Each structure stands twice: as C-alpha cells, then as structure tokens.
Amino acid sequence: NQSTLDSIRRVFDRAAGQANLLIVPVNQGSDVLEEALLAQVERAEGVEVATPSVKVQTLLASEAESWQIAFTINGLASGNVLDLYGVDPVLDPEVRVYQLSMGRTPDPEAYEVLLSRKFAQERSLQIGNDLVVLTPDSQARLEIVGLLAEEGVGLLNDGVVAFAPLSVIQDLYGRGGELDEIALRIDPAISGDTRQIELLKESLAGRIGRRGQVIYPAARGQLVTQMLATYQQGLAFFSMIAIFVGAFLIYNTFSMTVVERTREIGMLRAIGMNRWHVLGMVLAEAGMLSVVGSILGLGTGLLLARSLTTLMGAVVTSSESVLSVPWQGLVQSVVVGIGVTLSAALLPAVQAARISPLEALRARGRSVQAVRPTIWVSGLALLFVGWAALYRLEWRPEINFQAGSASVLVILFGATLTVSLAVIGLERLTRPLAGALYGDEGQLGSANIRRSVGRTTLTVASLMVALTMIIGVGSLAYSFEQDMVTWVDTALGGDLYVRSPMTMRASFARQLENIPGVAVVTPVRYLTVRLTPGMSPAGEGEGDSLFFAAIDPWTFRQVGAIEFAAGSGDPEQNWARLARGDALFVSTVVADRYGLSQGDRISLLTRRGEHAFTVAGVMIDFTGQGYIVYSTYADLQRWFGEGGVDRFTVKIAPGYAVSSVAQEIETRYAARRHISVQTSEVFKTNILNLLGSSFRLFDVLNLIGVIIGALGVINTLVMNVVERQREIGGLRSLGMTRRQTTQMVLAESLAMGLIGGVYGLGFGYVVAKIMIYAMNELNGYDLQFIFTPGPYLLGVLIALGISQLAALYPARRAAAVNIIEAIKHE
Template sequence: MLAHFPWLLPLSIGLHNLSNRLVRTLLTILGIILGVAVVLAVDITNQSTLASIHLTLDRAVGKAELLIIPRGEAETIAGELAEWVQDVSGVDVAAPDVHMRVFLANEDLSTEALWSASGFQLGRRFELHGIDPELDPQVRLYYLESGRMPTGSRYEVVTTKKHAQENKLSIGDDLVLATINGVERLEIVGLLQDEGVAAINSGEVGFTSLLVAQEILDLGDEIHEISVRVDPEIASQPSKLADLKKEIELRLGERARPVYPAARGDMVPRMLNAYQIGLSFFSVIAVFVGAFLIYNTFSMNIVERTREIGMYRAIGMSRAQVLWMVLLEASLLGLIGASLGAFVGVWLSRGLLVVMRGFLAEASQFILVSRESLSKSLGIGIAVTLLSALLPALHAANISPLEALRVQSRSTQRIRPAIWLAGILMLFSGYSGLYYLKWRSQFMVMAGSTSIFMLLFGAVMILPLMVFILERSSRWLPRIVYGNEGAIGSANVRRSVSRTTLTIACLMVSLVMIIGIGTVTYTFEEDIQHWVNSALGGDVFVASTDTLQNSFTNQLLSVPGIAAISPTRYLEVSMPASFAERSESKRDHLVYTAIDPVAFRKIGDMVFTTGKSNPEANWQALEAERAIFISTVVASEYQLEPGENLSLLTRRGLQDFQVVAVTSDFSNQGYVITGTYDNLERWFIESGVDRFTIATTATSSSQAVAEEIESRFGERNNLEIQTAETIKTSVTSLMDQAFQLFDVLTLVGVVIGTLGVINTLTMNVIERQREIGALRSIGMTKFQVVKMVLAESLAMGMMGCLYGLGFGYLISKTFVYALNVLSSYDVDYLFTPQPYLVSALIAMLVSQVAAVGPSWRAVRQNIIEAIKHE
C-alpha cells in the first residue's frame, strides 16, 4: 500500500511504533486517560456538588430568592401584583401566599371556649397557608407522602404526616380549625413527608388553595406575600440579584416592597458564590494536574525515542516528516486516551461522590456531565498530548542526526535555562497577581485562579534547579533503609533530570494539595470553633418563636441549677441607600443584636479583632449612647473602622451609631451588629427577648436544667431549648461534612502522586532492562533488585517530600490569603503540623507502594533477554 501512498509512511511507522512498544503505548494512553479523567471528574464533582448544595439550601431555607411584602403598616398586598412581578424579566416564578395562625379545634370544645380561655393550653397553634398549588411547589419543596395537593376552591388541605400521626388523622378526615371567624373544616387530601415545607412551624402546618384561605380570612383578592424564584444565573450572583430586586422595587412603587427572605437573606447567593470560588480553585488545580499527567507520560515517550528519531533523520527523513509522524502518533493516542478518559472520568466522579455522600444526601442523583466539561477535558487531553509531543519532537527534529544517534536511548537531556527562567517569571507573576495587583471584582476569581495556576506551574519549572540540592539532602535515607542497594538505587535519580523533575513535580503537586487544603480547613475550623466556643458561652439556650417578655428572665431564674442568664433580642434594622451602596451586594439591612453587657459578660465574651489588648475599654465604650460593635463581615463589606459612624433607620429617624470595636461573629452570616438593650429601647422602641443564654451552676447538669425548663415552660411558651453541647456537636458535624469535599481532593492528590511515581519508575525499569540484567548476572538477587527499585523510589519520595513541604507551606499561606480577599471572612493563617506530617508520610508511603509494580517488573525479566536489550 505504501508503494501507492508514500505519504502514509509516517502513519505506518507511527502505528508500528505503537504496536511494537505495547507496554509503553499502554502506559502513555493510561497517562492521558488519567489526565482527562481527573479534569472531568473534578469538574463533574464540582457541578454535582453545587447542584446538591442548591438542593440542600432549598430544603433548609426555601427556593425563593426574593419576597414581595407589604410596605409600612399595611398587612396585605393586592393579589394582582403576583402577575405583575411574574412579567419582570429575570423572574421565573412569582407565587402568591396567604398565611394565618389558627388554633386546632378539638371536637369537644367550642370556639368560644377556646378564645375565652385565651390561653394556649386549650388549643395548639397551627399555621395555615393559602397557596397556588401549581406555582408554590416551584418556590417551596413539597414532598407528598400520599394523596394529592388541594384543588380549586374546594375546602381541602394537605398537612404533615407528623401532624396527622400525632392527631390520629388520615386522608379523608377533616382538619378542624378555630379561626377568628369561627370553626372551619378542611378535608385532608394529602400528607407531606417530614422535609421541605413540612418543617415549617415544627410540622404544625397545612396548605390549602389560595381562594379558600382568602375566603376564611375575608381577604378578598388581597394576599400576604409573593415568593419569587429568579433565573438561576441571577440567583447565584449577589450583584445581579440586587439589581433585579431594585428593578422590582421601582416597578412596585408604594404598593409593596421586595426583600430577601429572612431565613435565606442574601446568604444563598453569597454562599454559592463562595463555593464557586473555592471550586474554581480546585478546577484550576485539576486542569494543571491533568495536563501535567499527560505531559509527563507523553514527553517521556518522545524523549526516549530521540535516538530513533535521529536514525530516521539519518536515513533521509525531513524534519517536517519527523514532526508529522510524531504528531500523527500523538493525535491517535490523544484521541484514544481522551475518549477512554471521559468514560473513566464519569466513573471516577461517581466514586468521588460516593465518598462525599455523607455531605451530599442525594449525590448520586447529580452526576451532571455537561457538554462544556466534556469538551473541556477532551480538548485538554488532545491539546496537551499534542503539545507534549510537539516540544520534545521539535527538539529531536532540530538536533543533528549524529547527535541524536549518540543519545543511546537515555533521556539525560539538559533542562534549558529558558525553562527555569520562565518558571521564576511565573512565580513572580503569580505572586504579584495575588498580593500586589488590584483586580476588579468581576475578574477577581479568574485572576486568583490564574495566579494559583502560575504559582504551581512556576514551582514545577524551577524544579530542575533544585533537583541536585534535593538529591543531596535526600541521599541518606535510602542508604539507611536499604543499605548498599539503597546507595545504587538512590543514585539513579540523578540520571534523568527531566524525568526526576516530573516525578518530584507530581509528588509536589499532591503534597501541595494536601497541605494547602489541610491548612485552609484547619484555619477555618479553628476560627469557627473559636467563635462557637466564645459565642455560645453559656450552657443552655432558650429561644422562642414569639418574642418573650423581659420579665420571663425572673421565671427562668426560679429553675434550680441556673447561675446566670443573658437575654438577647435580634432585630432587623435598615440603613440608608448611601451605606448600602458601599456593599457589593447593596445589602441594606443588618441584624441588631441587643444584649445586656453585664449579664452577657457573666456568661461569655466577645472575640474582638480590634482593641484586643484592652477588651475592657471596648465594653465600656459600648455603654455609651448609640455605640455598637460590628462584625468583621460588616467591617469589610461596608468599609467601617472603629471610630466611624454607621447610619441606621430607627423609629426616631436616621441615626448615626458609632462603631467602637470589631468582633468575630459569624451568626446571621456575619451581617450583625451588637448594641445594648438601652439603645434598642431608646432608638428602636423595641424590647423583649428572642433568646436566653443560661449558665448553669457548677454542680448541675445542663441537660437536667434544659429538661426542667422544657417541663415548666416549654409547651406554653413555644420554647426551643438546646444545650451548648448539642449545638457544638452539630456545628462540628456540619463543619466536618462541609470539609469532606476537601478530603476527596486530598485523595485525588494522593492518586496523582502515586501515578506519577509509578509512571516514572516503570519507564525507568523499562529503560534500564539491560542494566538490571547485568546486575542480576553479576550476582544481584531478585530481592536486592526490588530493594534497589524501592530505594530509588524512596529517594524520589524524599525529594518530593522536601520540595512539597516547602512549597506547600507557601501555597497554603497563599490559599488563606486568597480566600480572605475573595470572601469577606477575615481569618488569620494558622500553622498546623498535621498536614505536613500526613504529607511526609504519604510521600514515603506512595513512593514505596508505587514502586511495588515496577520492582516486580524488574525482577520478572529474563536476565539473558535483559542483557541483550538495547
């Protein structure tokens, strides 16, 4: 065939090459498969995680991003506004809602008896919602256990399974409600599982059609609020959501106003944003790692064929033909590897998501393989294969045939200064990009990710400069562990700077991931833990769905075992537009936490980030009129410092409150200011208590106190009582779950390191067949050969460990810094030896485990065949 189509010669040679060196070909394909798979798997995992986080948040706080509520003193808004809002561009769903608190009537009691008693003991409060059964499931999560949703104007209701079981009700029974207008009977047509909307009012909730609810309350066409679900793209970007909110506000004018849902606030977009930032960092690392794995395998393949390429050149092949041959081969391998890699990637992501199932309850439902991810990973696979083939092939094609023939199939090529000089430049650019350059907010994530990419790339490129220093510092270990074989084996790492560089780089990348992620996790965990410990302060917490009277403190004090009580009131306060404008999200409301400083300090303390040296002065300053503490989040979002004023809309008009200190407080997502009860009463004309923090006496158990409070006041006052221990446990467990994603990435890091070492050692063993054969022929036993390969690997492990630990330290500091800049949380970098010890252990372990296969391969080879091998 070649006689007719001579231009097929390069392809024919390429194909022969691939089939004749089957093991090497398979290893190269494996490298490409893994590279593509890692990129795709992390991408899929990220997207699936995000989808699952969306669901988790929706479950917790509802799907609606905005609420339309009455303005001022009005209690209702016109029903027609729902349709108006629906027409606003960017709004997906606008669902009207009517709600009321009613009492559940007992068949034996008359309504009059219920109301005349005016005590809550006679009937329990039940929340009834009037909804559009078509629209509402799009803004809230309904999980029907059995039956159906109510329809039209029929007096039907769905309630929770929990409520039905407690009241011995089932589908077909009537729910008897005592309302201001008398007793109403609604037929139960469906029961809800204990999730989603069933969590409202602790399960004491029912949903009927909007028309029925309006009729029961004599509302006419009026409604209480509209839940708005917006386009997902807008939902995940705080600034776009704020713009939409403003647009709706303009349209509605005086008739109603849009707000962020209380439970949701603008936390969800912020949180999603933060997650996306974090995940985009990981994607960058994944792309780097994937590209790196491919380059590693393919460049080795080409470098060791320098001699062969020289031979082709010697017998008359032109440079273009050499390049054409190599690129054809690379394209073929790239295509096969990338396609298989895509399958492996999906499979790998399934595995990763299974590991994360603790965090993502329904992770398996979310294997989202977008066309974008697929084309990205395939593109990276093929492009990097071609690139990693092109660079060494260009080099090979450019050297003289004689020189190439002298190379003797060894890959001891020099690393050109251009490479490490470019590495230094990249390190410098990455560092400057993060620490010195100011980026506009919309470019911040991209700039941050690119800078981290450059730092990693730079660290790899300057490695050739470090190899000899690292080798000298690592030599002792294999000698001690493996004796003379160790000395012979460890010396092998000096033979091919490029290969050793790539292996160390693989290990370095995995250690950097472990240390970076470990440090970030530790830093955040410690910060949150510290805050939880100081913020909780007390032993028992009592909250109520209703604001309690301050005098309730005295009733609580009658419970034995209580040493001190600190009351807290939370009030949403607004600020003028001039202040809201300072924040990127244009958020115009904060939570004012009113405390009694004396009572508060008996139980806990604040974590100050300003005036740390003299907390007493901070507390004294708070006693002044219109003095407040602000959280670190507020300080950074609204650019406020102690001594400056924050304007708030009070019942006595716009007032300036002086910031006297900044505290580390993550409650209400950090949008919190703290002031005294005196100021609350004076300026906001509010009183009452939302939460009591209780310190128990040394001799009493907090659990016993909690139970006693529950039995005395629990049901009557709708109290929710928790002990500090249970809260701490749940915070810790939530934190552990949230950081599981990082554990998965650590696992990816370990896999990368292992593969890198396996790849290099296998190549080394293949390349050194004759030498190993010679060693066997002069008396080396199989066990000694194994020891030699293990020692070589240990030397590389040690070198990777030294470099990885050093660079890991720097990059972990950078990670914390970047997260500080990109999110509003202000955390200090904390050093913890744990990830370093784990990394060192993993490097050693990986080096030894990865060497098992290659060493087995080395001892299996036939001595005679080996010494004939060229």
C-alpha cells in the same frame, strides 16, 4: 459547583411556578405586608393573578418535647420544624406548582391541610388523619386532605412543609391583616418582554412605596448563594490545582513515549522525515488521545459529580438533588482537557523533533542530565513574582479571586522548577537511608535519580504539590476549627442554649433566672435585613441581605465576649458606643465586602425607611458565613418594630452541674413552652462535625492529586527502566539477582519520595500560611495560622507509602528483564 447552586435556585424557581414577580416585606423574616396592599396590586395593569400567603414555623404536637435543631454550612436547617403556609387554595395553584400525588386541595375557610408526601411518610400520616400542630395559645387540628409530590412547593424546607387556607392560619397564629408574600402572574405579553416587565416592576414598586419591595423569584436564594460563594471558590481553586498536577502526568507520559520510540524516530528521520513532521506527529497523537481522554473524562466526571453532589447533602440541605450539567461546562471541560494535553505534550514533541538520527540509533543508557541554571533561576523568579502578586499588589475586588489563584499557581510552578536543585542537594542525604533499607543496591538506586534530573523533577514536583495541598488544607481546616471553637467559647459563651421553634417572650428570661444554678441569662434575636442598594460593592442591584442579631449588651457581656478585629480600638468604648444606639458591630466579612471601618456608616432598610447606623466596632463572627451585624434590643424595637427572643444563652453558677441545670429547665418548661436545651459542648461538637463535612470535598480533590502523583512515580520509573534496559541487563549478567534489581528500583523510588516529602513539607507550610492569608483577604476573615503536626505526619506517610507502592510494578518489570534481549546488538 454548578449543581449545588442550581439545586438551591431550582427549589425557589419550581416553588414560584408561574409567578413572574413577588412582593415581599422590605426585610423578610422580620417585617410583614399589610393585607390591604393586595387589593391595590390586583388592580395594577398587567397583573393577571395576585395570590397572598403567610408562613409560620411550628411543630407537630407529638414532637414538641423532642424537636431538634439541624445545622448546615449556612446555619440552622429545618430539623423537624414544620413550615406551615397559609394560602388561597383557589388562586395559589394558578401561580405556584402544586403537584398532588393523591387527595385534593383544602376548601377555603376549612380547617384542612396539604402535606408533602415525604413528610407524611416519615410521620406515618395519611389522608383523613388530623395534623395536630402547636399554636401560640395551645394546639390546633387540621384534617389532611391531600399529599404533595416532591415537586414545586413540595420541595420547600426539604419537604417539611404544609399548606392550609390563609384565613385559618391567620386566625390560629394571630396574623390577621398580615401577609408575608404576594405572588404575581403577569400578562404573557409583558412577562415575555424584559423591558416591559422591568417597567412594570418599577411601577409596582412606586405604587407600594416603603410598604414592601418587588423582586424576581430568582432573588429568593440570594443570601444562600452569597454565603456559599467562599465554598465555591475553594472548590474551583482545588480543581485548578488538580489540572495543574495532571499536566505533570501528561508531560511524563509523552516524555516516556518519546524515550521508548527514540530509535524509531531516528529511523524515520534517517529516511527523510523532517523535524516539523516529527513535531506534528507527536502533537497529532496528543490531540487524538486528548479527545479520547476528554470523552472518558466527561463520563467519569459525571459519575464523580453525582457522588460529590450527594456528599454536599451533608453541607447544604436541599430537597433538589438533580445533577446540573450545563453545556457550557461540558464545552469548557473538553477545551481545557485538549488544551492542557497539547500544552503539556508540546515540550516532549519539541524534544522528539530535535533528535538527530545518528544519536537516536546509538545504544541507550546514556541518560545523565545536567541541571540547566536557567530552569532553577526561572523558578526563583516565579516564586518572587507570585509572592509579590499576593502580598504587594492591590487587585480590583472583582478579579481578586482569579488573581490570587493565579499567584498561587505561579508559586507552585516556581517551586516545581526549583525542585532540580533539591534533587541534587537532597539525594546525598537520602542515600544513607536507602542504603540502610536496601543495602548496596539501595545506594545505587538512590544515585540513579541524578541521571534523569528533568524527569525526576516533575515526579518529585507532582508529589510535592499533592503533599502541599494535603498540608495546606489540613492546616487551614485546623486553624478554622480552632478559631471556630474560640468564637463559640467567647462570642456565644455560656453553658446552655435555650431555643424554641417559635419566637420566645423576653419575660421568659426571669423564669429561667429563678431556676437554682442559673447565674445569668442573655437573649438574642435574629432577623434578615437588607442593605440599601447603594451599599452593594458594585453600587447597583436591590441590596444585599445580612443577618441582624439584637442583644442586650449588659447581660451579654456577663455571659460571653466579642472578639474585635485588630484596629478596632478600645473594647470598652466600642461597647459604650453600641449601647448608645444607632450603632452596629459588623463582622470582618461585612467590613471587607463593603469597605467599612470603625466610625463609618452602614445603611439598612428598616420599617421606618433607610437608616444609617454607625460602625461601633469590627468583630470576628462566623454566623451565616460571617454575613452578620450586631445591634441592641433598643434599636431592634425602634427601627424594626420587633421584639422576642430566638435564643437564650445561660451561664451556670459555680458549684452546679450543667447537666443537672439543663435537666431542671427541661422538666419545668420543655413540654409547656416547647423549648430545646442544648449544652455548649454539644453545640460545639455539631459545629465541628459540620466543619469536617465541609472539608470532606477538599479531601476528595486532594486524593485525586495523590493518585496523579502515584501515576507520575510509576511513569518515571517505567521510563527509567526502559531507558536503562541494556544497563540493567548488564548488571544482571554480572550477577545481580532479581531481588537486588527490585531493591534498586524501590530505593530509587524511595529517594524520590523522600525528596518530594521534604520539599512538600516545606512548601506545605508556606502554602498553608498563604491559604490563611488568601482566605482573610478574599472573604474578610481574621483567621490565625495555628501549627498542627497531623497533616505533616500524614504527608510523610503518604510520600513514603506512595513511593514504594507505586514502584512495585516498575521494580517487577526491571527484575523480569531478559538478559540476552537486553544486551544484544541489533
């Protein structure tokens, strides 16, 4: 978790270098700064260096016909779109980190460029070559004079980045008099004092007014980390589940230790050791093992973290892949490891302390345990408490996630305590199947699980929790996938998507409409906008960022449809209100985060100052993790002074093949307008592949739960074999063969697997619905639970497979019991 967030922050921090403050447009990506602002900022007291820059996105001319769109969990990634910066070659290196691997920086006013070494190697470019890039009018040649190492500014845009003189880029791309950013290096006497730099920040903000905003460099990654919050919460929740299941294994391990040393403890009690000494002895052993386990866990965890951080590359694109290991995280891991171990070992320690010397010295084998009503009654009570906490109590937003996670853990713990009832009730049902597979030995083995109900309960519970998580995550992924497909089919609609790395003109729609087979063309323009600071949930800060999508309602409705959330009124009235202007459709995520309902007002920072838009409807949309609002092109022009198109959605007329029309569009315009044409089916496949990648990490955490469940089965069966060694020896002396002994143990394990499977399937269904509900409540989604048999079938296979594979070692150990050693009296 921390490595992913830190990698994003580190890219911005290292790129910012020695910049203490940044001046950026009010709405980055849509607004610009006036170049005249630079002179005013330079004169401000405390500002040592102020360096301007502009950024344009372009393509290499050689890749214009084959440019690609890449996707990450946050939306579009770099693909082969080049971020080309115009900077002051003299001043910028004084503020930002330019680490040259070879060559030099460009001369001011010269048509020269710096490339990242990574980008140059991938394109087989060298110093002295010309970098031929697309411009709005045609092409431009920039001589490569230096290569950047993967450090500082070389990390931006995953290394697909280049730097040229500011005046050159302004001239080539029609950006005269415009800037995108001014980076400031502040006097160390001020920058080293938090209060003074905050005062300077406020002074600069007052000086520039509405013409821009002053931010700290760390704020650059705010929208990205904001969108990753849901993913981070999911990983944190499943980590807690893994710890929860691990506690079962620890409990079983120390229970096994107590069982194996019952006679030894009895001897110690007989010669004078009291109960407190026994309790301290077991807890001291647990403490020492927890320290060793925590140290080994830290090493293993770092290796696993390295692998998972690499795996995150399929989900979040970042050049920075250094593993972040904060000391607080290490301390927390050790404290949790020791704390969970001591807590799980406490009950076995108490049980050991209660052993009477006389009972301990008796022959083993009397392990029949009754089910105490207080256990399952407590379980039912915890189930009710967890349910009420989730569905009936209102929690403050800042503790919503913690309260929800705790409620789910309470439900799982309650389900664990009720497993004893399932063991008694379902064992009779498993006996015929065990008998059919393993004969009379199977029925005997199945019946054995009732003799150690407490131990069997935890083993079944660990399997149940593992299966519950597999089913829960599988069902959540499937429901998410189906809702995503529905959104692509309805909200985006259309058959083809036409994009370009540079903003397209709205008039291009008429040319597309003239192509045979094209029925309707609708445009969309995306901006990043900011809410006014007062709109943030805490009522403070600099204002959150959102995606702003401008559409043409008339053509949009002919191509696609927006799915409104429940309670959003009549769709026709919603559309009519949007078309009248000064109105927005907000996503369910935005509505939930900012407490908005239909008819409320949402205030955005525009080029004309703060403006409150009316919420015309609440919609379901997954763009940018749901942080998006829709408006009209009229409002885009009026309030943001923007036009152009980022994507045309094309609907094909009946009787025409989608692929044929796509080919015709590419033939006519791909080379001339540098466009990419993608079918809705390909786009949908890309989205689903990304979704599958994002759930892959949860599958890894589920696998950990399955491994813990398997170890629990091994522990329990080994304990049972040790505890019933005399009994097994007696059966062997009466004629039971090694093969029959093995079958008896396998049947016992099969019974536990079946019970765990049945219980896991039932609670998996319940937890899947809870996870959908929690996802909706915590993040403002409007997901619907959709049943799919896949996770349930996988759960059954895992329950049966694990129960049999994990039982092989205990079964062989039971079959290898020496008859004489087992039945002799000491």
